Amino acid sequence: MPSVSLDNADTAASNDAPVPDDHLMLAYASGDRAAFDTLYARHESGLYRFVRRLMGVRLSSEVDEVFQETWERIIKARASFSPERASWRTWAFTIAHNLAMDRLRLSGREVSFYAHDEDGDGLEAGMLFSRGVLRSEAASHPSTEDIAFWRAAGRRLLACLDELPDEQRAAFLLQQEEGFTIEAMSLSLDVGFETVRSRLRYGLQKLRACMERYLTALGRTA
Template sequence: MLAPPAANPALHDTLPDDQLMLAYVAGDTTAFDALYARHESALFRFVRRLLGLRLAAEVEEVFQETWMRIIAARESFSPQGASWRTWAFTIAHNLAMDRLRLSGREVAFYAHDEDGDGLEAARLFSRGLVGGGAAADAAHPSAEELAFWRAAGRRLLACLDELPDEQRSAFLLHHEEGFTVELMAKTLEINFETVRSRLRYGLKKLRACMDRYLSVLEFRS
């Protein structure tokens, strides 16, 4: 297992990802340490949500494989092709999708709230991605509001798990990682309209899956 290296914030905290990667390619291993520390959590969360509950036991392996692939392919990185973040998340996406294709389609469906993901996912509501108008991260939420949003977030994660793999990956890349439709089409080598369709149908299914919670939100407002 790849052990998390120690970052060097004094030298690298202010450098952009692309410059850190180029420094690492040139032989500065502490630049890689800074990249790992900066993106470890986001990449792990992305892999975990993309693989879903049915492949939860393989998340750590795919996450580590992603970083090993980043190391192995370091000479091929070019800022003119894509930003480091886009390049790295595309590697993680492709590895996770390969694992999903090999796994079959059996789905274990149940809600979970690993590492506080319920409240984190609930923020999608406050950004208007899945519906609803209340803010999940209000300054001083009551215990009742926290419980409500945690339950809604768990439901959203479970709904994500029900989406077809391609629609789930499109949703996560676009709404959580900030990939534009154009960027997804280019980096994943998928037709622009295909990406739009995956996003549209995925969001439609998520909204249908969340109907019960959305109706409660309307009742409470």
């Protein structure tokens, strides 16, 4: 594995551009602790949100533990990281995905409906609803009078996500929230391309059915 220091990474990057994740991880593997601190600050909230939504309400008490275990795995595996195989972000989210899925399998998780607001991020989830379920830019800049609608839609979407089979929920979150392509998911999760595409298709069909009244309110067909 090539040795990269954070100073070298900074030199390679422009003065205004942030140091790429891959460079930071290589620098950390070479002993630069500050590089890890930068990675953690950059991805802490995204990884935590992904783990929390993937595990759902039933396992909410285990989210913190899985989140911490994810970073422990990243630290322990730092010497094995290779950007030629996968980007740091793909690599890290795959670790989080696998740990969360292991917990879900061990728990014998039953599908249930839970209406929840996740500490008020219904509006954030409403934006996800617009992108992932509607595939529309309608909610990119909501007016003041629309905020209540999108917040309610977001709370409903979080509940609908909790009803999805684990694999379909994971595929949806990786694509819609984290920007993974089908090809990236197939390679990183070691699952066939068509299998990933099927998970996304069926997951979206179920989400549209679950969100039907909000789609109807927007004049959309599910």
